[in-house]
């Protein structure tokens with residue numbers, strides 16, 4: 001059922017009655033949860049992916065995004081009920097669907113330079129199946145202006161914008177909390193090409209999101225919301241890191257100061273740490289920087305510089321800690337704990353572990369690594385030797401806030417290591433306990 005021209009109430013009713021067909025392009029960490037949630041609220045959902053393996057798994061009712069709580073049950077239930085199926089045929093899916101959602105990767109290099117090939121590929125397929133009254137929604141994170149750059153491609157099928165609607169509704173979530181977030185942790189942000197499309201898209205997201213929808217005046221404004229959320233985090237983490245370095249210079253414990261300062265409602269000092277990784281926070285500032293023609297986003301650039309310098313600072317702390325324990329870094333056994341960019345997620349993009357291992361090796365240290373989500377091969381790819389015990393270690397360097405590291409048994413570790421030094425790059429350990437056991441314990445913001 002085509003939705004343009006209907007009010008949000010009618011859209012919600014038709015959605016729940018199973019009369020709306022939605023094609024979700026990209027069945028990855030974000031796309032599969034979204035497809036399953038749409039289906040669970042009554043829509044007839046076709047998931048599209050270039051990976052035959054993913055498509056086959058979904059059609060068997062299996063979830064391949066194992067780290068997403070609740071997703072396996074949701075996929076099984078909705079495939080079983082006939083509301084969710086998958087295909088590799090994006091043109092066929094577009095012909096069946098009334099709404100097409102693009103949630104494929106928006107690939108960038110480390111400076112946010114985009115490779116939008118997957119998005120363009122999907123847009124070309126949609127163009128071949130686009131019908132009057134259809135709505136195309138981008139959910140993938142995009143530099144402002146990108147969704148509208150798809151208009152000429154979508155019009156290649158012969159229709160003009162206005163015959164079909166276009167909208168942007170950014171994913172405001174992350175791996176591990178996707179279902180919770182999609183269904184109502186935060187309101188959905190929506191911008192559309194015209195009022196009628198906006199009304200219909202509001203109806204779609206109000207059906208699945210208990211927190212409702214914030215409608216924006218344009219597609220570009222909706223794109224900017226998601227990008228600015230990431231920039232806010234990056235700049236504020238940089239501020240926390242800068243103040244943490246200042247605290248180190250002045251013999252203060254940054255966490256103690258931040259905690260007290262944050263009891264005032266206008267102060268939200270973030271957590272300082274070993275660096276900012278992932279596909280989102282360190283990259284979105286580059287969207288802003290790269291698109292600035294007349295303005296000069298100095299603060300955003302400086303924040304990037306500060307956060308990118310933190311892995312080097314962790315190496316400096318390692319040298320300092322070892323020196324306090326009477327050892328040089330050269331020839332010492334360093335155990336890096338954590339290869340992924342954040343706890344609980346196996347993602348390596350811009351992980352601080354990469355530069356930390358590289359620099360420690362340049363200084364002549366013997367670098368070992370362990371990560372509960374990784375393999376020996378992952379460590380070797382990073383240039384470190386896999387090590388699952390603490391024997392003969394001279395310094396533990398914690399780079400990732402995995403749950404397992406918060407529960408390290410320091411009393412047992414103290415008996416196994418050769419030198420008692422801990423560099424806590426994620427503030428996960430109890431400083432007092434470490435010091436009582438005789439460790440030299442340093443963390444970002446407390447030396």
Ligand SMILES: NC(=O)c1ccc[n+]([C@@H]2O[C@H](COP(=O)([O-])OP(=O)(O)OC[C@H]3O[C@@H](n4cnc5c(N)ncnc54)[C@H](O)[C@@H]3O)[C@@H](O)[C@H]2O)c1
Pocket residue numbers: 025026027028029030031048049050051054103104105106117118119121122139140141142171172173174175279280
């Ligand atoms: N992962 C996150 O935490 C997160 C959070 C918010 C936003 N996002 C955004 O969501 C988008 C998708 O990210 P993700 O994490 O789900 O990616 P992902 O890598 O987990 O999954 C992407 C899926 O798209 C498929 N795909 C690639 N090219 C395709 C094509 N041309 N046609 C059809 N399918 C194709 C892949 O096979 C894969 O299954 C990105 O724009 C990302 O920035 C991700």
